[in-house]
Amino acid sequence: MEICGGQTHSIVRHGIDRMLPAGVTLLHGPGCPVCVTPAGVVDAAIAIAGRRGVTFCSFGDMLRVPGEGGSLLGAKARGADIRIVYSPLDALAIARKEPQRAVVFFAIGFETTAPATAMAVLQAERERLENFYLLVPHVLVPPAIEAILGDPDSGVQGFLAAGHVCTVMGYTEYEPIAKRYHVPIVVTGFEPVDLLQGLYLCIRQLEAGEAAVENQYSRAVRREGNRAAQEAVARVFTVQAQRWGGIGEIAASGLGLASRYQRYDALTRFTDGVVPTECAGECIAGELLRGRKKPCDCPAFGTRCTPEHPLGATMVSFEGVCAAYFRYRRTEASSRNDAGDGDATSHGNERPT
Incomplete structure (x- = not known):
């Protein structure tokens, strides 16, 4: 799981998730501040x-x-x-x-x-x-990572941590998380080469049975922040x-x-100092931000929910996962269907990668 929405956009824009071998799946985490604002x-x-x-x-x-x-x-x-x-x-x-x-x-x-x-x-x-x-x-990011790892339905085996957050905070807070949950965490930048190297470092740890914090983004991040x-x-x-x-x-x-x-x-x-309560709506942002689903799993994606008429923040924000899929995957899916390749299922319906 990459944490940052900026990383998500880079991954989807450049098709990094589609380049990976079978058995490696990228999940998109709660790293967009606009998307997680209630x-x-x-x-x-x-x-x-x-x-x-x-x-x-x-x-x-x-x-x-x-x-x-x-x-x-x-x-x-x-x-x-x-x-x-x-x-x-x-x-x-x-x-x-x-x-x-x-x-x-x-x-x-x-x-x-x-x-x-x-x-x-x-x-x-x-x-x-x-x-x-x-x-x-x-x-704050570390408690969100722990909340995801504590979810019994979570399938996350490794994290790409957000490089800009760690530029400020360092990564000492991630070290006990990696040890407690036995999950590798790699501090990663935002360019395609950063993300590919971060994925390599994470997978190398998984294959070796290791779980530590590594710093791919050393040109900007120090351990102490x-x-x-x-x-x-x-x-x-x-x-x-x-x-x-x-x-x-x-x-x-x-x-x-x-x-x-x-x-x-x-x-x-x-105000009276109390944040108004929220009502459950059609948007499945919670499932998306936990990495349980992807935008193409939402029946409203690209139809009732578009950047012009969003049902939730994940379609509004430039870093939102739905905005990324709408911009970079919707047209690809439409082109394949228009070309008559026989696959007319939901948007962005790539094989697991």
Whole structure:
């Protein structure tokens, strides 16, 4: 299983999974921060953005993610002041420029983006900005790996860990997981050659009966990671249980603002502090993110669920597995069927690889 959605897109785009020998199957894990943001958090974001005097700042791909009550894009169309930013520092600049507005940044992401969020909070504290807030659904990778391995239906025998996450956090947290579950974990980059080498290292361990953490992405990742970034995250946030979209709550898998920085919490400031509950929908994101199914197993894929009309975040996000299959596998399947090769089954119905 590759963890990162960026790795998934590289695998599907370049057909790496189709090049592998029989007996090697790639499963796509919960490594897209947009995809694992719960619909209830999206509903909270919509509620906050709709309040008078609030400017809501978000990365662009979150605007189309559906909650139970629509999307941020729909709220923007109804008049909410919602702005696309490229970093939390952009939101901080808006708060500095428009002190009469309450500026809320939607702080999604894994350990990769948490340091930038932490730095924005520390800068707001230094400048004594009173109008800057965060909606924080940051999540952590190692607890998600353990949740997958603890699933009795999981068939995962090895992991390709996300190189950018490990650039920040290092990989010491993965070492006890590899030992406890006897599963090799290879820190891997994102180019096709990175992924192929990561697969080779993982399979070499499996064939030797070994289970350790290896670092394929040594040009960017050190075992100890980026200590300065880790210190900033530890200062601003505290580890807590977190709900994952389609998966549910995972213990110690999220980051919440530490007590010293609670004044920046938008959920407490603008709502009752409770994330709305979610209703079960047609989207099978939970099965996809656990590696139990692939997009072509969903009856709505490519028909009722498309990038223009998504049923779930896995079709919205650029790193979403459904978006990858829709972009790179749907047309291939259609071409084969149009050519009359006799196989008119579901999209992307390649042999197990």
